[in-house]
Amino acid sequence: MLHILLLILKIIGIIIAVILGILVLLVCVVLFVPVRYDMKAVSKGTFAKTCMKAKVTWLLHLVRVNLCYEDKVFSWQVRVGWKKIQSGQEEKKTIEAEVKTYDEEVDEDWEEELQQEPVSFGSGSEEAGKRHREVLEEEKGKPVKEPEEKREGSVEGLEEKQKVWGASGRDVRNSSKEPERLVDELEREMERVLEAEKDMEEEESADCKERQEDWEADQQEWKIVSEDSGEERETDYEGTEEEGTGIWQKAAGICQSIYQKIANLYRKIAGIPEKIGSTVEGLIQKVQGLLEKKDKIIEFLSDEIHQTAFMKARDEVLFLLRRLKPGTIQADIRYGFDDPSLTGKVLAGLSMCYPFLGDDVDIHPDFEKRVFDGQLKIAGRLRASYFLKLLWKLVWSKEVRMTYRHVRNFEL
Numbered sequence: 235m236l237h238i239l240l241l242i243l244k245i246i247g248i249i250i251a252v253i254l255g256i257l258v259l260l261v262c263v264v265l266f267v268p269v270r271y272d273m274k275a276v277s278k279g280t281f282a283k284t285c286m287k288a289k290v291t292w293l294l295h296l297v298r299v300n301l302c303y304e305d306k307v308f309s310w311q312v313r314v315g316w317k318k319i320q321s322g323q324e325e326k327k328t329i330e331a332e333v334k335t336y337d338e339e340v341d342e343d344w345e346e347e348l349q350q351e352p353v354s355f356g357s358g359s360e361e362a363g364k365r366h367r368e369v370l371e372e373e374k375g376k377p378v379k380e381p382e383e384k385r386e387g388s389v390e391g392l393e394e395k396q397k398v399w400g401a402s403g404r405d406v407r408n409s410s411k412e413p414e415r416l417v418d419e420l421e422r423e424m425e426r427v428l429e430a431e432k433d434m435e436e437e438e439s440a441d442c443k444e445r446q447e448d449w450e451a452d453q454q455e456w457k458i459v460s461e462d463s464g465e466e467r468e469t470d471y472e473g474t475e476e477e478g479t480g481i482w483q484k485a486a487g488i489c490q491s492i493y494q495k496i497a498n499l500y501r502k503i504a505g506i507p508e509k510i511g512s513t514v515e516g517l518i519q520k521v522q523g524l525l526e527k528k529d530k531i532i533e534f535l536s537d538e539i540h541q542t543a544f545m546k547a548r549d550e551v552l553f554l555l556r557r558l559k560p561g562t563i564q565a566d567i568r569y570g571f572d573d574p575s576l577t578g579k580v581l582a583g584l585s586m587c588y589p590f591l592g593d594d595v596d597i598h599p600d601f602e603k604r605v606f607d608g609q610l611k612i613a614g615r616l617r618a619s620y621f622l623k624l625l626w627k628l629v630w631s632k633e634v635r636m637t638y639r640h641v642r643n644f645e646l
Contacts, residue, residue, distance in 0.1 A: 263293065264618055265617070265618050265619045265622060266617060266619055267292065267293055267617075268292075268615035268616060268617045269290060269291075269292045269615060269616045269617070270290070270291050270292070270613075270614075270615045271288065271289070271290045271291075271612075271613065271614060271615070271616070272288065272289055272611075272612075272613045273286070273287070273288040273289075273610075273611070273612045273613070274286070274287050274288070274609075274610070274611050275287075275609070275610040275611075276608075276609050276610075277567075277606050277607055277608055277609075278607065279605060279606070279607050280604075280605075280606055281606050282306065284303070284606070285303065285304045285305075286301075286302070286303040286304075287300075287301070287302050287303075287304075288300075288301040288302075289301070296314070296315060297313070297314050298311075298312075298313045299311070299312050299313075300312075300313075308321075309321045309322070534640070534644060539633050539636055539637060540633075540637050540640070542633045543631065543633040543634045543636070543637035544637075546627075546628070546631055546633065546634060547628060547634065550624050550627055550628060551624075553624075554620055554621070554624050557617075557620045558614075558616065558620070559590065559614070560612050560613060560614035561613060561614045561615065562611065562612065562613040562614065563591055563592050563594060563595060563611075563612055564594045564595070564609075564610070564611040564612075565591075565594070565595045565596065565597070565608065565609070565610045565611070566596045566608050566609050567596070567597050567598070567606075567607070567608035567609075567610065568597075568598040568599075568600060568605060568606075568607045568608055569597070569598075569599060569600065569605065569606050569607075569608075570599060570600030570601060570602065570603055570604055570605045570606075571604055572604050574601040574602075577599050577600070577601050578599070578601070580599075581597070581599045584597055
């Protein structure tokens with residue numbers, strides 16, 4: 235019984251060890267297997283003719299990313315194991331789906347047409363024979379023949395004859411009623427003439443009345459104008475007196491407004507020294523506050539613990555940058571812009587990077603014309619262990635931890 239328990243425990247231990255070994259192997263693969271990258275670019279005279287290809291691989295090309303820029307078109311492809319994803323795949327799927335749906339619709343329409351067409355067997359079906367004959371004549375290029383003349387005993391002929399007979403009978407009846415119709419028209423015209431004469435008489439009487447009313451209104455207006463002229467002569471003298479008083483009132487108002495403006499200007503001039511004093515006091519207070527903040531910042535930075543922490547972080551970041559530097563940098567580039575000053579500024583910026591680029595980089599500026607020509611190749615590898623090492627050293631540094639706490643609690 236005991237050996238059975240020991241055997242079970244042994245199996246469980248083996249399974250746990252295998253699981254732990256797999257986990258450790260996965261961690262080591264993620265940390266130490268590098269991510270390799272390779273980029274190549276070629277330009278033929280201008281920026282528009284630049285061609286670039288890049289690839290990123292990991293774990294023996296199990297994960298692969300391809301990037302391509304050519305003829306102003308950017309494309310990409312991602313492969314994980316045997317699964318591929320690439321640009322333009324969605325458009326291809328939509329086109330295939332549209333073609334499939336179109337084929338299905340065509341098939342459905344064809345089936346509906348076949349179901350709607352009647353199917354007849356034997357020689358007794360006249361419609362089927364007629365349709366078959368029309369199809370044959372269309373295929374041969376001959377027009378379909380139709381009957382030219384209708385039979386006399388047909389129903390259509392009889393209907394046409396009835397229409398002709400009915401029209402002739404109506405003409406005869408209308409001719410018998412013409413005298414009565416003429417008499418009615420004469421009576422109507424006489425009535426219209428009488429009504430027009432009455433309307434003319436009424437209009438003439440209305441015009442006479444309007445003329446009389448206008449003449450009476452003109453006489454009344456002449457009387458009113460004569461009366462008003464006498465009243466205006468009396469009011470002219472009163473208006474001159476009112477105008478004199480109004481001029482004095484305007485002059486007094488102008489003098490009062492000038493006095494108010496002078497008083498306001500004096501108040502503003504008197505308040506200028508106070509404003510200058512308040513602004514100077516505010517500037518002094520701001521300067522004092524900045525000096526106090528400067529003292530606090532200098533005291534914080536001059537602390538030995540903080541200085542050691544900053545030096546340690548700087549060394550670790552520089553070490554990481556050296557690790558991230560590409561292993562291969564090869565370039566032979568000739569460039570130039572329309573503005574020579576811009577070409578010189580770009581050259582000044584690149585000159586600061588020359589110590590880190592290596593001996594295989596040649597850059598030739600052209601100050602006379604716009605050009606971009608040359609080749610570029612960059613290759614290298616990255617490991618996750620580089621970043622893990624940086625975090626490990628910073629976390630286990632006592633000075634860095636203390637500086638981090640002081641920074642969180644620091645207030646100006």
